[in-house]
Structure formats: C-alpha cells, structure tokens
Amino acid sequence: MADVMNLEELHFLGIKVVYKDMVDKGYEVLNVRKELDVxxxxxxxxxxxxxxxxVKSGYYPDMGIILPEVINQVQELGKKHKAxxxxxxxxxxxxxGQTDAEMAKPVSGGEFYINYKGLLPFPQKIEPKKQ
Structure with a gap:
C-alpha cells in the first residue's frame, strides 16, 4: 500500500497548485518557500x-486554514513592502478513494481531486482577544 502524504507533502502539493494557477494568470513568481512554518x-x-x-492545504474534506497570527504577521510584511x-x-x-475515509488519505504519487477556488482577498487584521 502506498504511503499517505505527510503534512509537508500535502503543503507542497497545494503550493504547486497555486503556483501553476498564478503563472497561468500572468504572475511573475519571484520566490517560493515550501516550509510549513514560513x-x-x-x-x-x-x-x-x-x-x-x-497557501494552506488540508486533507479532504477540509480546506487549508489561515490562523489569526499569520494574518497579522503577513499583513505587516505586506505593508512594509507595499504588497x-x-x-x-x-x-x-x-x-x-471509495469512501470519505479513503479520500481523506491522499497518497504520494497518486491521483488527486483538488478543491481550490483561486486567490482570495486577505482577511482583515484580527485583534487579539482580551482575557
């Protein structure tokens, strides 16, 4: 039986999907970082x-989720670089996969269904919750 993709492989496949879409739409890609924590x-x-x-990727039936601290960090970086x-x-x-459980386990080198709706506007800056 083939190996189920680990988080790094899943993440990198998601990046490749977005990269291809951006190139097809005329973007000049200057840099790609595949590390999970970058x-x-x-x-x-x-x-x-x-x-x-x-880019955030998720196993079926989920989609990738962006965390509030990432939103805030990247928005600050974007302002700094006018991006x-x-x-x-x-x-x-x-x-x-024949069942939801099997579909939730994409395998390295296998065939995939991709759920990607294109680039989405960045969420607004999120203020930390007061305790």
Missing amino acids: NPQILAKKDDQFHMVV TCWYASVGIANAN
Whole structure:
C-alpha cells in the first residue's frame, strides 16, 4: 500500500497548485518557500505590483486554514513592502478513494481531486482577544 502524504507533502502539493494557477494568470513568481512554518509561501509580481500569497492545504474534506497570527504577521510584511496579500486555501483528496475515509488519505504519487477556488482577498487584521 502506498504511503499517505505527510503534512509537508500535502503543503507542497497545494503550493504547486497555486503556483501553476498564478503563472497561468500572468504572475511573475519571484520566490517560493515550501516550509510549513514560513509565511507567505509565494512572492510574485504582476503589473508592477508585488503580491504575497499564504497557501494552506488540508486533507479532504477540509480546506487549508489561515490562523489569526499569520494574518497579522503577513499583513505587516505586506505593508512594509507595499504588497497585496492573498490567501489560497487548497483541499486535497485521494481520487481513488471509495469512501470519505479513503479520500481523506491522499497518497504520494497518486491521483488527486483538488478543491481550490483561486486567490482570495486577505482577511482583515484580527485583534487579539482580551482575557
């Protein structure tokens, strides 16, 4: 039996999906970081505007989720570099799965269903909750 993708592999597949979409739409991709703990993952340029993209991937039926601290960190970085910030949520399923449980286990080198709706506007800055 093939190995189920680990989080790093899942994350990198999501980045590849977003990268291809951006190149197809005319973005010049300047840098890609595939590490799980680095945000944003993609730095690109289009029409003399810089774009920072946070990519988060999830196992079927989930989509990738962006955390409030990542939103705030990347927004500050975007302001500093006069970049537009985007979020890309990618859901990945095992295309050969017959049940939800099997679909939730994409395998390395396998076939996939991809749930990706394109670049989404970055959420607004989130204030920390007061205790």
